[in-house]
Each structure stands twice: as C-alpha cells, then as structure tokens.
Amino acid sequence: MKMIMAVVQDIDSAKLVEELTRNNIGVTRLASTGGFLKRGNTTLMIGVEEERLKDVIKIIERICRPRKQVVTPFPAAPGETMIPYPIEVTVGGATVFVMNVERFEKI
Amino acid sequence: MKMIMAVVQDIDSAKLVEELTRNNIGVTRLASTGGFLKRGNTTLMIGVEEERLKDVIKIIERICRPRKQVVTPFPAAPGETMIPYPIEVTVGGATVFVMNVERFEKI
Amino acid sequence: MKMIMAVVQDIDSAKLVEELTRNNIGVTRLASTGGFLKRGNTTLMIGVEEERLKDVIKIIERICRPRKQVVTPFPAAPGETMIPYPIEVTVGGATVFVMNVERFEKI
Ligand code: NI
Ligand code: NI
Ligand code: NI
Numbered sequence: 559m560k561m562i563m564a565v566v567q568d569i570d571s572a573k574l575v576e577e578l579t580r581n582n583i584g585v586t587r588l589a590s591t592g593g594f595l596k597r598g599n600t601t602l603m604i605g606v607e608e609e610r611l612k613d614v615i616k617i618i619e620r621i622c623r624p625r626k627q628v629v630t631p632f633p634a635a636p637g638e639t640m641i642p643y644p645i646e647v648t649v650g651g652a653t654v655f656v657m658n659v660e661r662f663e664k665i
Numbered sequence: 666m667k668m669i670m671a672v673v674q675d676i677d678s679a680k681l682v683e684e685l686t687r688n689n690i691g692v693t694r695l696a697s698t699g700g701f702l703k704r705g706n707t708t709l710m711i712g713v714e715e716e717r718l719k720d721v722i723k724i725i726e727r728i729c730r731p732r733k734q735v736v737t738p739f740p741a742a743p744g745e746t747m748i749p750y751p752i753e754v755t756v757g758g759a760t761v762f763v764m765n766v767e768r769f770e771k772i
Numbered sequence: 773m774k775m776i777m778a779v780v781q782d783i784d785s786a787k788l789v790e791e792l793t794r795n796n797i798g799v800t801r802l803a804s805t806g807g808f809l810k811r812g813n814t815t816l817m818i819g820v821e822e823e824r825l826k827d828v829i830k831i832i833e834r835i836c837r838p839r840k841q842v843v844t845p846f847p848a849a850p851g852e853t854m855i856p857y858p859i860e861v862t863v864g865g866a867t868v869f870v871m872n873v874e875r876f877e878k879i
Contacts, residue, residue: 559762560874561670561762561764563775563817565800565817584760586672586697586698586706586708586760587697587698588695588696588697588708588802588803589695589696589697589698589802589803590800590801590802590803590817591800591801591803599800601800601802601817603670603672603697603708605760605762615877618877618879619877619879622879623879624879650879651878651879652877652878652879653798653800653819653877653878653879654875654876654877654878654879655773655775655819655873655875655876656873656874656875656876656877657764657775657871657872657873657874658764658765658872658874659762659763659764660667660763660764660765661761661762661763662761662762662763663722663725663726663759663760663761663763664758664759664760664761665725665726665729665730665731665757665758665759665760665761666869668777668869668871691867693779693804693805693813693815693867694804694805695802695803695804695815696802696803696804696805710777710779710804710815712867712869764871765871765872766869766870766871767774767870767871767872768868768869768870769868769869769870770829770832770833770866770867770868770870771865771866771867771868772832772833772836772837772838772864772865772866772867772868
C-alpha cells in the first residue's frame with residue numbers, strides 16, 4: 559500500500575475528494591496553509607493500493623491541472639475613474655508525495 | 666523508528682492521546698475532516714520504536730474498536746405526534762498507516 | 773527525495789517557514805496540537821532532495837534550538853501584595869521525522 563500526501567488548492571479540494579471517494583479511494587483532509595502553493599491550500603492524505611496508484615495520480619492531474627481563469631478585480635475606491643478590466647490568472651496545481659506504507663490496519 | 670498515521674473518530678481521540686502519553690509514546694494531533702470515516706475525525710501522528718509498534722496498535726484497537734451505542738434522536742418539530750425512540754449506531758473504528766522513519770531527531 | 777515532518781513550537785514556525793522558503797525549500801504548515809511539545813505547536817511538512825537534507829536539519833536546529841527566555845508572570849489578583857518577579861523558561865525544541873519519498877510529482 560502507498561500513502562499519497564497531496565497539497566492542492568482549496569478551490570480544487572472538494573471536487574478531488576468527491577472524485578476519489580466515487581472511485582472508492584480513502585482520503586482524509588488535513589487543514590494546511592502556505593508554502594508549496596501561493597493561495598489557500600489543503601493537504602490530502604490518500605491511502606491507495608500499488609495497482610491503483612497510477613489511476614489516482616491521473617485523477618489528481620485531471621482535477622488539479624494548472625489552468626487560466628479570467629477574473630474581474632473589484633473596482634477601486636468609489637469615485638475613482640479607473641474602470642476595472644478582466645485579467646487572467648493561473649489557478650490549480652498540486653504537489654504530490656508518494657510514500658511506502660509498511661503496514662495498514664482497518665480497525 | 667516508525668511513524669503511525671492514525672485516523673480516528675473525534676470521540677475517541679482524547680482518550681487515545683491520554684493513553685499513548687501515559688505509555689510514554691509521542692503523539693501529535695492534526696486537524697482533519699472527512700473521508701476515511703463518516704463522522705468528525707482526527708489524524709494522530711505517532712512516532713514509535715519498532716519494538717513497541719505492536720503495543721501501540723493494540724492500544725489503538727482497544728480504544729477505537731467499533732462498538733454499538735444507543736442514542737435517542739432529538740424529537741421532531743414541536744407539535745408533531747411522533748415519539749422518538751432510541752436507535753443503535755456504530756461508533757469508533759480507525760484507519761492506521763505505518764511508515765518507516767529513516768532518521769529521527771529530537772532538537 | 774525525502775519528506776520531513778517537523779513538529780515545532782508555534783513561536784518558531786513563522787521564522788522557520790520564512791528561512792526555508794528563502795532557501796527555496798517547499799514547506800506546508802499543518803494545524804496541530806499537543807503531544808510532542810508542551811506548548812502550542814505546528815507540524816511542518818517539508819519536501820527536500822537528499823543532498824539538501826543536512827542543510828535543512830541544520831536550519832531547523834538553528835531556528836528551533838531550545839533556549840532560556842525570561843518572562844514576567846502576570847501580577848496575581850488585584851489587591852494581592854505579592855510582587856511578580858521574572859522567571860526563566862525553556863522555549864523551542866523540535867521533533868523531526870525523515871521519511872523516504874518514492875515518487876514526487878509537481879502538477
Ligand atoms: Ni502495499
Ligand atoms: Ni527505527
Ligand atoms: Ni529522492
């Protein structure tokens with residue numbers, strides 16, 4: 559068995575947990591902040607059998623792939639004449655560590 | 666040395682931490698949610714020497730074993746005639762991963 | 773690649789994260805409580821290449837080394853005649869686990 563520690567963006571974590579659960583993969587969400595990714599992040603602890611490791615990493619890649627998103631910034635201070643225009647930001651991304659599990663117990 | 670990551674129910678975590686500490690086993694509680702167990706859970710990170718690993722897993726099994734508990738659900742909306750009756754639910758359970766620690770430092 | 777799980781005191785964690793980041797070492801902060809250290813603590817998950825492991829442990833030792841600190845306790849209840857005097861306490865310390873990472877993916 560393998561243990562995956564995946565640091566993902568908050569905006570991707572709910573969808574990723576849902577997709578893993580739907581595939582019958584056990585996952586626990588740890589509260590985490592800062593470091594590997596600029597924005598708010600979540601660390602997922604995922605237990606997986608060797609033969610399904612590849613599939614799980616593919617799921618993470620699919621859900622968390624970095625992609626462009628167009629956001630419109632909030633208008634500046636009221637009375638200001640500058641009109642806010644949409645800008646493109648990159649969201650997503652993940653840092654994935656796979657470690658060996660020597661023993662696994664379901665109590 | 667081994668690292669145990671144990672996902673346990675919130676209702677069992679305080680007693681388990683107490684019991685491990687009483688046995689001189691270092692344990693850190695990580696805030697966690699959802700996934701392996703239906704209800705609120707806590708992830709415990711436990712560092713243990715190989716020769717005590719068996720004992721620690723026995724402690725986890727003893728404290729966190731799944732067991733039946735009788736709970737009386739809250740009455741339904743006021744004015745409703747249905748009388749709530751006690752039901753049996755299963756509480757407890759744990760998911761335990763053991764990983765090898767290559768190096769351990771107490772600073 | 774190696775994964776370091778370091779349990780450090782809250783008072784040292786911000787400085788340690790800053791120092792690791794400045795050295796280009798990826799780090800994620802997990803919310804944690806109790807156990808290995810008496811006071812409030814934080815668990816840092818640090819991914820590092822083998823050749824930099826020694827350096828990272830040296831950084832942790834430098835920032836988190838146990839040291840004496842003089843604190844003046846709060847005065848007792850108002851009206852009490854006892855005058856509080858400064859006392860010396862030990863702060864810092866860390867518990868460091870190093871585990872092997874079999875696979876690492878940056879998505
Ligand atoms: Ni296996
Ligand atoms: Ni050992
Ligand atoms: Ni390596």
